[in-house]
Amino acid sequence: MIRALSILFLFASALPGRCAGAMAGKGPQIRVAIARNSASLNLKTSSRLYVQEVKSGQKYLLLEDSSYEVRPSGRDISVAGQLLSSPVRLLASEGQDHIRLGKNLYKGDILLKISAEGRLDIVEYLSLEEYLYGVLPLEMSADWPLEALKAQAVASRTYALRYINPSRDYDVTSGAERQVYGGTVKIGPRIIEAVNTTRGEVLKYKGKLINTYFHACCGGHTASAKSAWGDAVIKPLYGVADPFCKPSRHARWEYYISSSELLRFIQAQGSTALKIKSVRIYKKDRSGRAVSLRIGTDKGTKTVLANDMRKRFGTFEFRSTYITGISRVKGGYEVSGRGWGHGVGMCQEGAKYMALKGRPYKRILRYYYPGASITDYD
Numbered sequence: 001m002i003r004a005l006s007i008l009f010l011f012a013s014a015l016p017g018r019c020a021g022a023m024a025g026k027g028p029q030i031r032v033a034i035a036r037n038s039a040s041l042n043l044k045t046s047s048r049l050y051v052q053e054v055k056s057g058q059k060y061l062l063l064e065d066s067s068y069e070v071r072p073s074g075r076d077i078s079v080a081g082q083l084l085s086s087p088v089r090l091l092a093s094e095g096q097d098h099i100r101l102g103k104n105l106y107k108g109d110i111l112l113k114i115s116a117e118g119r120l121d122i123v124e125y126l127s128l129e130e131y132l133y134g135v136l137p138l139e140m141s142a143d144w145p146l147e148a149l150k151a152q153a154v155a156s157r158t159y160a161l162r163y164i165n166p167s168r169d170y171d172v173t174s175g176a177e178r179q180v181y182g183g184t185v186k187i188g189p190r191i192i193e194a195v196n197t198t199r200g201e202v203l204k205y206k207g208k209l210i211n212t213y214f215h216a217c218c219g220g221h222t223a224s225a226k227s228a229w230g231d232a233v234i235k236p237l238y239g240v241a242d243p244f245c246k247p248s249r250h251a252r253w254e255y256y257i258s259s260s261e262l263l264r265f266i267q268a269q270g271s272t273a274l275k276i277k278s279v280r281i282y283k284k285d286r287s288g289r290a291v292s293l294r295i296g297t298d299k300g301t302k303t304v305l306a307n308d309m310r311k312r313f314g315t316f317e318f319r320s321t322y323i324t325g326i327s328r329v330k331g332g333y334e335v336s337g338r339g340w341g342h343g344v345g346m347c348q349e350g351a352k353y354m355a356l357k358g359r360p361y362k363r364i365l366r367y368y369y370p371g372a373s374i375t376d377y378d
């Protein structure tokens with residue numbers, strides 16, 4: 001229930017000027033878009049929380065143990081019915097560590113802003129190192145071996161640093177299109193140790209930060225960034241043979257595609273075919289992944305990109321383009337393959353098994369990003 005007097009106007013000078021982001025640690029800061037274009041937001045406070053209008057500097061106090069509705073109202077932001085000028089900043093009160101938004105807890109400063117579409121953008125400001133505490137448990141798992149988590153911390157730190165761009169409203173999003181980030185959840189002692197013991201370490205090649213891609217499981221050979229996205233060829237992202245992830249449950253997969261689904265897919269790409277007759281791999285890259293497939297139909301052949309097929313049928317089901325077999329079955333085709341993900345950079349399952357064999361994180365990183373140096377970011 002919202003308390004009638006839960007928002008109090010206060011003079012800015014009467015309040016502590018706490019800034020959680022600044023207290024979170026030295027080094028680079030990062031701005032994470034934790035939600036974009038939201039219609040509304042449920043803000044629960046388990047401790048006292050300040051809402052500050054950035055332009056006027058005026059602060060309002062939200063009392064603890066309450067729930068508030070936050071929503072856009074024209075170019076203003078309505079907090080429990082009170083109109084505040086956009087943008088506003090949420091600040092945890094002195095001595096408090098977290099701000100709860102929806103299901104998640106956040107440690108940094110939170111900025112709420114009206115987006116170009118008239119909805120709410122929510123951006124967290126925090127130190128890069130604290131951001132990594134929230135990335136590692138979701139990109140790997142808090143119970144994975146420490147050396148694998150350390151390798152992930154260095155890869156994730158490097159990856160994030162490449163996206164820091166002050167000319168934009170935020171640096172990274174919190175979803176899978178960048179690195180998955182969920183606020184301060186599942187942060188066990190091993191996660192903290194992995195981030196802290198590699199503090200500031202990044203991967204560089206010829207003096208520049210590497211675009212340290214990573215993926216769940218390569219299935220036996222990592223892919224080149226050039227083959228996956230047409231990126232320039234550099235040695236650390238050229239692809240390596242990987243015997244380590246072989247025991248992983250993600251090393252092999254099978255996926256059934258019905259002929260009618262396949263027909264709809266090629267029709268959407270301009271084919272006038274009415275019947276599928278055959279499916280085969282047309283072109284492979286150096287790692288063995290399919291680049292394109294050739295589909296035989298009643299109207300001749302149609303060549304499709306393996307990446308387009310994967311996107312169309314779902315990256316959780318059609319797990320990779322590392323296709324090892326296509327067989328005709330009743331009503332469609334059974335596709336079998338290896339690995340999960342785009343296959344570029346570090347194989348997370350391989351990193352786990354290397355760590356279980358006692359390999360230190362620097363060896364893991366040098367294996368997956370050959371020629372890279374591990375160095376401090378400044």
Ligand SMILES: [Zn+2]
Pocket residue numbers: 217218219220221242244245246347349350
């Ligand atoms: Zn692998």
